[in-house]
Amino acid sequence: MSSTNTTAVHGGRGPDEPTGAVSTPIYKTSTYRFESTEALLEGARGKKPGFYTRYGGPNFSVVEQKHALLHGAQDSVLFGSGMAAVAAVFQTWAKAGERVVAFRDVYGGTRDLLAFLHRQIGLETTWVTTGDLVALEIALPGARLFWAESPTNPLLHVLDLPAIGAITKRHGVPFVLDATFAGPALQQPLALGVDLVMESATKSLGGHSDLLAGLVCGPAERVAELRLTRKLLGAISDPETAWLLERSMKTVGARTERQAATALELAQRLAHDKRVARVLHPMLAKHPDHEVAKRTGLKGVGLVTFGCAGGLHAARHLADHVRLIANAPSLGGVESLLSLPVYTSHAMFTPEERAAAGITDDLVRVSVGLEDVEDLWKDLEHALRA
DSSP: OOSHHHHHHHTTOOOOOTTOOSSOOOOOOSBOOOSSHHHHHHHHTTSSSOSBTTTOOHHHHHHHHHHHHHHTOSEEEEESSHHHHHHHHHHHHOOTTOEEEEESOOOHHHHHHHHHHHHHHOOEEEEEOTTOHHHHHHHOTTOSOEEEESSOTTTOOOOOHHHHHHHHHHTTOOEEEEOTTTOTTTOOGGGGTOSEEEEETTTTTTOSSOOOOEEEEEOHHHHHHHHHHHHHHTOOOOHHHHHHHHHHHTTHHHHHHHHHHHHHHHHHHHTTOTTEEEEEOTTSTTSTTHHHHHHTTOOOOSEEEEEETTHHHHHHHHHHHOSSSEEOSOOOSSSOEEEOTTTTTTTTSOHHHHHHHTOOTTEEEEEOOSSOHHHHHHHHHHHHHO
């Protein structure tokens, strides 16, 4: 299947049903009956879907196949949350006393996890300024893996993935990318030199603010290692959540493309508003990574970040006066959400760490939903006036 939208709808279709159901049934079971011991052994070896639900099942397989097809990957593995997926990556390839490398602009939960693993098992992390390829080259020798995020939260930096991929391959270090902010309809990281793609499926893939899940896709051999980690740690989702996720993934292209178009329109309007100090969106020509975004095939992003001219006081006032847009964490849903990074994604940072990362107190991040752009603009204008 050539197009994203066709793959999203038809990719990874579930097992044929005698009823002819076009939607995969929910296999709400913890175990499966086998006709023979040999059939049971085939299930245990993963040669047949369905053995014991902690190992996997038909609903999980459909989601994993669809995700792999959307990214052009050999395989994918589903987890119970985005953080479960992140944790599985580090637990699979980084052992006690070893070292990983990461760009500084990563999700706060990932940063907390690496700090936790340092306290628990002595895992070291070398933090590199985001996009600094010289520093990355120096840091990589001896590392177990390299972790990055693009576009980043909340500044929407876009990484030069081919250049980074060339460096990591030269040093034999796996390159794992958190691609949650774009998703498969807006960028194809595996085709640009990334080894493994992680997505918090809670966000755009789920898209309706009603489930928790995470996915990692890439080469079959590496995904098989992650699947073993999932089995041993019990970090799997449940069949009903997987069914909800499959339903949502069928529209991921239509949703994220629409959200990206609306986010760009809002960014352009905010850029001309005197009550706004700065606007961060990679599709704007003034964004420092605009050319990188074009060169790496990024089609857009369904978020816009901006600074309020009145600082933190103005940002808080705006957050308290939006009505249509919800003042809430998370992103990627059909409803628009607004958050202040100083209180949400980067609340665990010290003021000095936020300053070093470029996270100023005046920042507002808007995750754009499927509402009409004029209604969203009216809401923002009302809050800006307030």
